[in-house]
Amino acid sequence: MTFKAPLFAFLILLYAFQPAHAAEKAVPGIINNTTAKEITISTPDKNLSIVIDYSTGCVVKKLSIKGKNVLSASGIYTGLRIGGDKFSSAEVLNNIKVTNNTQDITLSNISYTAGVKETWGFKLNGDKIVWNITRDYATDLHLEDMAFPKWNFANLNVWKGGIIDNGGMVWCKYLKEVNDTYGVHTGGITFWNAETGNGLRIAPHIANGKSIASAYSHSPAKEFTFTQLLTDAPLKQRYNLNRFVAQKADVFAPFDIKKGTATVSYELQYIDYGKEYSKGELPGIDATVVRELMNTTGRYGVVDNTIVGANGWLTNWKCLHEPFFAQIGMALNDSNYTANMASNLNRERDVAMLPDGRILSRWHNEAGDEIPGTYNAETGYYEAMWGYTIDSQTGYVINASEQFDLTGDVEWLRTHQSSCEKALDWLITRDSNNNGLVEMMNNNIAEKKASDWLDIVWASFENSFVNAQLYEALTLWTNCESILGNKEKAKYYAAVAQRLKTAFNKPVEQGGFWLASKQQYVYWRDNDGSVHGDNLVTPINFAAIAFGLCDDADRKALILDQIEKRADAEHLFHWPLCFDSFRKEEVSGGNWPFPKYENGDIFPTWGYLGIRAYAQYDKAIALKYISNLIEQYKKDGLSSQRYSRTTQLGLGDDILAGICTSITALYRDIYGIRPKWNRMGLEPNLLAKLNGTEFKYKHLGTLYTLNLSVNNYVMRSNGFTISSKAVFGANKTGNTLSYYPNNAELAVLKITATTKKAIDVKIIEPASSTLSWSINSADTYQITLQGLQPASAYTVLINNRAQNVKTDTKGSFSIKITCKGATHFVVKRL
Known part of the structure; x- marks a missing residue:
């Protein structure tokens, strides 16, 4: 067949004016512009798209969320560092081979140093872009660093932070200085912007036998960078046990890579943050603040895999003498946090518990805070220099018991049976006068040592705070022993708890802690019989009520009415650690003059005890302090260690994740969320203003919708x-x-x-x-x-x-x- 000249010319012109890439559109949503050497991949809903530039190298130069590029000019690339030499896929000089397949598109021949070659494959899977990276090492290498890949976002304001797949989070604003870097041993993340509601989830899938890690940093170009590393073995830290390093770009130690192939697959997905992390309908409560507080401060205490605490990753610290980590998991309702908490408790059992049952009280990245000779440079666990804070015994048991309720994993609990018994028995045997109250390792204030969380207050000998926590631990563990089938042990621990309760409630004149003249429980008694801490110490008095030691209605009223009257008179947004001053000889000099630090400042960390106590007595007061905390978050983000009693402004370099516990108590003690090992429980204490509360909660694999009114x-x-x-x-x-x-x-x-x-x-x-x-x-x-x-x-x-x-x-x-x-x-x- 022959064409007539006019028709033939028309067809030639028609072809000439077609877009250069039109013939390359092999897969819907994937367009290869061979002229510009760019590949554009867009999800069907257009919420997420990327542009790969292979003109002079191989780099993802754009990542757009709802049409807006969030990357810097550096884009996303792979690479590695050998000694002082850096190599990057963005600087490949050889030709990149592009292959259009029926389901995906592949870029191969990416070679940026001798013996290292990569292949990138991209495909669409529903609303996800899947990026497969295969790297071949022709020989063994010793590397200083790696990008597998490195994501360079435009600045620190692109995202508020990222929810890490170990339940923790990276908080962008705290990477303040250039090269501030935070490194963790996991690779998945959901970045979010609270103002736009946009989120980006990056979910890695790696082959068995490989390890993935991530570093988050503030680059010299003012970018926010996210670098993933895929290695043959878990990475070690470069500086002591630091997960966060200030003004240093390298957080991980150099490592070896063996000859062979390494492959990772990343799923990139747009996330509607408001929908994905919705707290539901919460009448009378600002659900947005609840969400943001829990996703920032509440998660910040996760330092890394197997290191879950409250002091967080900026200071590389955690205290084992805090009993509320599992409770935070209850409120977060994040399976990643819950799984990491289980691993954290396994780690404490295996390396923080001494053969006699004593549990070391702290973890830190380096020595300097310890009783001499107690710091383990390999594990990071030690005894605090301020004294033997033996509420680490009770913290471990309380967290293990409550963690079990979240997982229902009886076999996991069984692996902690012996260690929980040892932890309790170590403490129970500390009752030299056989009066039912356990004793501390310090005897009196002259020793100037601490025995509990208030670590620069010289609480000694018979400490009511530790005894109250022991009662809670015994109560919870008694139930665990019953579930595990050990009825005799359950009976024994129940009897110990009852004896402790009886002794605790006796008047101080009879060896107990109740001081009738001041209508409060005192803090401690020295071994000479002298009584200390009659200055209305709130955690002690709240704990007595919250944990069920004080079940006398008149005493509850005397304590709680007194505390509310005094807090209201000072217009305090939350409760101080104590209302009146300790005596000078009872505290470290850093607590003087009153009110200062642990001698009178506001520590919302223990707010859950106050909420739990008032929820049983006056729900309106409990809700008032929850609302106060929410309003405070709107002012300053609640990223402080404590608050000044006089100015009510945030203080302290440390951020305490425990500040979120009044919100965890909102879920536990107001909404009544009580997940149990074999059921979902509801025990609300609602007010009419909360009627119509509705939210979803996942427990033991079942998603529940809970609708709550009085x-x-x-x-x-x-x-x-x-x-x-x-x-x-x-x-x-x-x-x-x-x-x-x-x-x-x-x-x-x-x-x-x-x-x-x-x-x-x-x-x-x-x-x-x-x-x-x-x-x-x-x-x-x-x-x-x-x-x-x-x-x-x-x-x-x-x-x-x-x-x-x-x-x-x-x-x-x-x-x-x-x-x-x-x-x-x-x-x-x-």
Whole structure:
């Protein structure tokens, strides 16, 4: 066939004016402009796109979030450093080979130093861009540094921070100086900008046997950089055990790479930050502040993998004598934090516990804060120079017990059984006068040593704060021993706890801690019998109530009314450590003149004890201080160690993640979030202004929607709905829904459906003497009641039609019924 001249000319012109890259559009969303030597890859929703420049090297020169490029001119590239020589994929002189495949596009022949070659592959997977990097090493190498790759963002303001996949976070504003660098042993991150609501998730997938690490830094070009390193073995720190180094670009020590191939795959995904990290509908509470506080201060205490604390990565510190790390995990509801917390406790068990059961009290990146001879340069654990702060014993047990409730991992708990027993027994045996109260390792104030978290207050001998925490540890661990099947140990620890409680509540004249003349619990008693700390020390008095030591209603009122009156008179936004001054001889000179530091300043770290105490007594006061903390966050971000009593301005170089604990108490003690090892629990203390609270919570693999109003608590999942006016716990396994009145350990009611349909139940009366409920879903059910009187007669009313049943020798009975509509049940003992 021949073309006529005019038609042929037209076709030639038509082809000439087509875009140069048109023929290269091999995969939807991937465009290769061979003239410009640029590849543009965009997700179908256009929320995320990248541009790869392979004209003079190989570099991702643009990464756009909703059309806005967030990278600096340096872009994203790979590379390595050998000695003083740097090599980068951005400076490759040889030709890059581009191959368009049916599903992806590949760039190969990326060679930027002798013996090192790379291949980059890109593809789309739904709303994700997948970037595969394969690097071949022709020989063994000793490297100073590596970029696998290095992401260069425009500046420190592109992101507020990044949520790391070990549950921690990098806070961009704290990389203040050039080359300030923070390094961690993991590679996944979700960066976010709170103002725009935009987020970028980078999720790595690596082959078994390889290790990934990341460094976050402030570059000389004022960029915010994120460098990932893929190595044959976990990296060591360059400077002592520092995860953060000031004004030094290198955080990791040099390392060896063996001849062979290293491959990593990164999934890049746009994240709607507000949606992904939503706290739900929180009437009366600023949900945005709650989210930001927990994602910054609340996560900041994670120093690295297996190092979870409260002092955080800027100072490279953590204190084991803090019992609220698992509680922070409860509020964060982040499986990455929870998993890291489990590993952290494993690490404490394995390297921070001495053979006799004593648990070292601190971790730090270098020596200098320790009792001479106690610092382990390899592990970082040691005894604090201020004294033997033996609430590390109780902190470990409390955290382990509460961590178990978050995971339900009985086998994990079993690996901590012996160590928790050793930790408790080490402390229990410290009762030389056999009065039920354990004693510290310092005897009196003349020694000028500390014994607990207030480490420059010379609390000695019989310390009420440590004893109160021991009571909480014993109470929690008693339940763990029961679950593990050791009834004798459970009985023993319960008896020790009861004896401690009795002694604790005795008047000071009889060896206890209650000082009737001042209507408060005192702090400690020296071995000469002298009483100290009668200056209304708040953590001690709050702990006595919060942990259940003080169950006398009159005493509670005397303490809490007094504290509220005094805090209100000073217009304090939160509680100070003490209201009146210690005596000079009772504290370090750094606490003088009053109010100063641990002698009267405001430490919100212990706020959860105050919230828990007031939630039992006056919910409005509890909520007031939660609201105060939220307002304070709006002023300064709550990134301080403490607050001045006189100015109420933030003080201290250290940032304490524990400042978030009043918000963790919002979840635990106001919303009543009480996840348990085998169920989800709800124990709210709500006010009417919070009615209509609704948020999602994931526990043991089930996503719950919780709707909370006064005397109306609703728990929903894909498998069931339970509504109740009283506190409860529930879970569904297979087709069986279990209901736990009062969120206690026994599932009194079990409803097993014939089909997999969701079960809808309303609890009308939860009392075991008269239990009533309605089933509002249609199905055939087997209903089992347990925990009743053994071998006893009961009547069951089903829509007011009675039938009599008899429990077996274990106090159980079952009936089977088909419900075609709303069916009402009442069970009474005859």
